[in-house]
Amino acid sequence: MAGTSQTPPGDLGRGDRPDPATEAFVAHRNLLFTVAYEMLGSAADAEDVLQETWLRWAGVDLGEVRDQRAYLVRITTRQALGRLRALGRRRESYVGPWLPEPLLTAPDVAEDVELAESVSMAMLLVLETLQPTERAVFVLREVFDLAYDEIAEAVGKSPAAVRQIAHRARAHVAARRPRGVVSPAETRGALEAFQRAVETGDLQRLFDLLAPDVVLLGDGGGVVRAALEPLVGAEQVAHVLGRISAATSLQPAQINGHPALILRLDGEVDTVMAVRIDDGLITGLYAVRNPEKLSRIETETTLRR
Structure with a gap:
């Protein structure tokens, strides 16, 4: 991991000259955090996923990467899936109702209606009722509009299987989501x-x-x-x-x-x-x-x- 940090880089100062791997990670960091948070409902766990994503990304040969955004999302999704399965067992012993970790967000999040709905407490609780792979497929398809073949690579399924999972997850969420969009x-x-x-x-x-x-x-x-x-x-x-x-x-x-x-x-x-x-x-x-x-x-x- 030559020239790379062991921790996910945040914002860099103007005088910093990041290496290409760091530059790509920083450019997509907020997107990756959002993917992980929507899958996990926990900012702390999402940050841990970003740490794991960075460690894997830092060792990648960038010359072999055609689409850095898609590659980073794929790493993040795989790490979040593993953590989500472990969290499911931990939440079974949670004392009382489990709720997502609330985030103070900027006004621009509210202006993106689809993003705001997808991270609302109500929707995150609906997503909790999905199986881990269903949740990943739903988030990547419905929120981030990834192609089925990209999602298939991220979750280790065939594109045909991903289409079926997406259809099932969409129906499951539609039956439980808020009845109408409220301004x-x-x-x-x-x-x-x-x-x-x-x-x-x-x-x-x-x-x-x-x-x-x-x-x-x-x-x-x-x-x-x-x-x-x-x-x-x-x-x-x-x-x-x-x-x-x-x-x-x-x-x-x-x-x-x-x-x-x-x-x-x-x-x-x-x-x-x-x-x-x-x-x-x-x-x-x-x-x-x-x-x-x-x-x-x-x-x-x-x-x-």
Whole structure:
């Protein structure tokens, strides 16, 4: 690995003259992170995948590589698949509901409607219901629009098999994804009303904003207090939300490309709460409290397709 670093390079200063391998990796780094994150739902694990991708990429003979982007995506996908299979076993013993790691994202993510939908908390939870290979195929085809033969190389299947997997995964996701596309303005409006109701403790207003079958998922990871089972129903969820401490401040933010709330207690991030909205009502609330999943909330993460 002559002339290469053992860690994935980040942004380089103007005076740096990267070697071709480093230059290619840096150019595609945000794309590779997005691929890994969409497959894993964890920024920490996505970073580990990038580390592994870099180590393999640094040893590649670039003269043999026709398409550097496709080659890097292939390495990243293979590493993410291996990690995803291992994570599946680890998540079986996770304490309480498991939620994706929330990311503070820049406004340009929300402007890319397809990317924003694909990284939303609701969609990432749908992707969790796919088998690892199905998830990889769906992400690479539906989000990144890779050709079937490129995906086949990445997942070790024939193009014909990949087409069948893509069809099956697409049908599976379509049956579970949010019922309609909600504009950022609609989401923001509902979230503002939700924030006012929580801050004022207005249970009736909360009840009016929640769908009758609303589901609240809380992820404490066994580290901090959170419900160990999903809370279902407007009345139950409204009463739980009504108990949020008056000392808690609620801050609007762009989380995973969508409006959400950051709850702070004594100035420290306590919870990140994302919402799912269908037909004008809140149908899903995703409250991430596990401190291990809140480390990226103070800094924007760049996602790219």
